[in-house]
Structure formats: C-alpha cells, structure tokens
Amino acid sequence: MRLLGLKTFRHGIHPPESKDETSGLAIRQFPFSPLLIIPVAQSMGKPPILEVEEGHEVVRGQRLARADGFMSVSLHAPASGIVRKIGLTPGISGRMVTGIFLEPYPGSTQEVPPGKACDLETATPDEVIAAIQEAGVVGLGGASFPTHVKLKFPEGKFIDTLIINGVECEPYLTTDHRVMLEQSDDLFNGVRYLLKATGAKRAIIGVEANKPDAVEHLQAHLPSDLPATVDMLNVKYPQGAEKMLITALLDREVPSGGLPLDVHVLCTNVATTAE
Missing domain, CATH: 3.40.50.11540 (NADH-ubiquinone oxidoreductase 51kDa subunit)
Structure with a gap:
C-alpha cells in the first residue's frame, strides 16, 4: 500500500529515530586488540569443525573451522597471528561455547583477503x-x-x-x-x-x-x-x-x-x- x-x-x-549522531560518520576500522577471542559458533546453524590447534600460526582469511554439514558455515581468521588457546568463552547467548584465542601479529593487515x-x-x-x-x-x-x-x-x-x-x-x-x-x-x-x-x-x-x-x-x-x-x-x-x-x-x-x-x-x- x-x-x-x-x-x-x-x-x-x-x-524517535535518534540517528543523527552517527548517520554522517564514515565507517572506521578498530585496531586489533592484543587478544581476539573468536567463538566457533558464529550462526544459528551447527558449529563448524576446528582445523587449528593451540600453537598454530594462521594468516588472515585462513579457514579455522570447516562447515559441518549443510546447516553450518566455515570460520576464518580475522587476523594473522598465533592460536594461544582453544577453550570455553561466553557466547552471544550467555552460554559457554568453544572459542579460539588468537594473538594477532603487530603488523597484521586489515585488508580483505581475496577469496x-x-x-x-x-x-x-x-x-x-x-x-x-x-x-x-x-x-x-x-x-x-x-x-x-x-x-x-x-x-x-x-x-x-x-x-x-x-x-x-x-x-x-x-x-x-x-x-x-x-x-x-x-x-x-x-x-x-x-x-x-x-x-x-x-x-x-x-x-x-x-x-x-x-x-x-x-x-x-x-x-x-x-x-x-x-x-x-x-x-x-x-x-x-x-x-x-x-x-x-x-x-x-x-x-x-x-x-x-x-x-x-x-x-x-x-x-x-x-x-
């Protein structure tokens, strides 16, 4: 209609819309924090299967976990660095989920890697x-x-x-x-x-x-x-x-x-x- x-x-x-404070601001990139905690479950689907272990070096865009069936998606590294730990971390629902604790290299790029x-x-x-x-x-x-x-x-x-x-x-x-x-x-x-x-x-x-x-x-x-x-x-x-x-x-x-x-x-x- x-x-x-x-x-x-x-x-x-x-x-009330309350959009004026940010609608005119360009998208910006935050610098990587000293430690990135990446929940393996990133969707409503089935969690993917881990392909990395503690101590592994990874590069930005590298697959960290492969899709586990049709209701699952792969997970990729947001930064180049070292996997310091794989353990439990709070997920977005508040429940504890498996997470990848990644320490980025200081010079890790934020450029989008070619797929x-x-x-x-x-x-x-x-x-x-x-x-x-x-x-x-x-x-x-x-x-x-x-x-x-x-x-x-x-x-x-x-x-x-x-x-x-x-x-x-x-x-x-x-x-x-x-x-x-x-x-x-x-x-x-x-x-x-x-x-x-x-x-x-x-x-x-x-x-x-x-x-x-x-x-x-x-x-x-x-x-x-x-x-x-x-x-x-x-x-x-x-x-x-x-x-x-x-x-x-x-x-x-x-x-x-x-x-x-x-x-x-x-x-x-x-x-x-x-x-």
Whole structure:
C-alpha cells in the first residue's frame, strides 16, 4: 500500500529515530586488540569443525573451522597471528561455547583477503551457494542465519523477486545506511550473486525516506545491466521486518506460519548482501 505516495504497510509506530549522531560518520576500522577471542559458533546453524590447534600460526582469511554439514558455515581468521588457546568463552547467548584465542601479529593487515574465485558467468547456482557457505556468510540483520541455507529451496518452490532490506527502522542504528553509501559496488555485486543463486528475475532495494542520500546514491550508481530498482519507503517501525517489508514493496501477504518463499520472495539484509 501507499501513504502520501510512499510505499508502506498498515499500522506501525513512529519512535524517535535518534540517528543523527552517527548517520554522517564514515565507517572506521578498530585496531586489533592484543587478544581476539573468536567463538566457533558464529550462526544459528551447527558449529563448524576446528582445523587449528593451540600453537598454530594462521594468516588472515585462513579457514579455522570447516562447515559441518549443510546447516553450518566455515570460520576464518580475522587476523594473522598465533592460536594461544582453544577453550570455553561466553557466547552471544550467555552460554559457554568453544572459542579460539588468537594473538594477532603487530603488523597484521586489515585488508580483505581475496577469496576463492566464483565466476558468475560459468558457475551454477549450486556452486554459488557452496561458495557462500564456504565464505562463512551469515545474516547480518540480527538473526545470524546461514545465508546459503535460505538460498536452497525445497523441491517445487521458487522465487521471482529478491528484496534487499536497507530499511534499518530501529532507533539509533545507521550501519546499513553507511554500507549503502560507502560500499554500493559490493552491494550490487552481492545482488548479482544472489540473483544467480536463486533464479530471481529482479531485485528491489528497499530504503526508508529518512535516508534520501542513500537512495540518491544507489539510484545514481545502479548498473544499467542489473535488473534492480531502489524503492523509497515511508518511515515507520517495524518496516524492516521481512513480512511487513514484503507487504510494503509488493503488496503480498506471507500466510500465517509461512515464509517469504510461500509468496515467491527472498529477503536479505544490505550488509549481508555486501559481504
């Protein structure tokens, strides 16, 4: 549906946005701390299998743990350094989980290491999905669900539309806003991979009207050969919830207890796509 010319959903609330303090700040990298503690379980899926031991030297981007089945993703080293310990550490849920205690070398780079090439021209959808699993990509919108699992549909299911969620309707949060402004090339490249993996015919990048600079930037830099649009949405919470977003952008309603796949849609977060 539309409200004052902008797409949206029924009802919702308008909490204070409180985004001004960070929306204009560029993304910055923190220096590595003297000790990095890396929980092996990094997603809602099954923890991967460790491939390193105490005392091992590793380089940034090296695989530390391999995926253990389809509901698992690989884990890679965030820095070059020495594995000082493998032991228990608090996970994000508060439970104790296995962690890798990595001491970075002082000169360890923060440059993104090149991954294994996956040629979009020649790769099959299954090969793209496997590459995403090996890269360790999980949802960055909050759920940490293994991304490759969402891309593998049950027999007889298909999608026609890929929705890239750049709504970021929560107060204070501006991470996705900055990704859209600073990493649009990565975002568009990610859209290409997701279109290839899913077979979707088009993509829609949904952005709320309180981020006009992001909308303008994405529309100005959208590749002419990419079957995608950038749609501006009314500002409302919780428009970033995928069921609300699907209704706002496509006027389709996910059935009670159902999934976006039931209305031929897949939603993924801006930051996830840019990864």
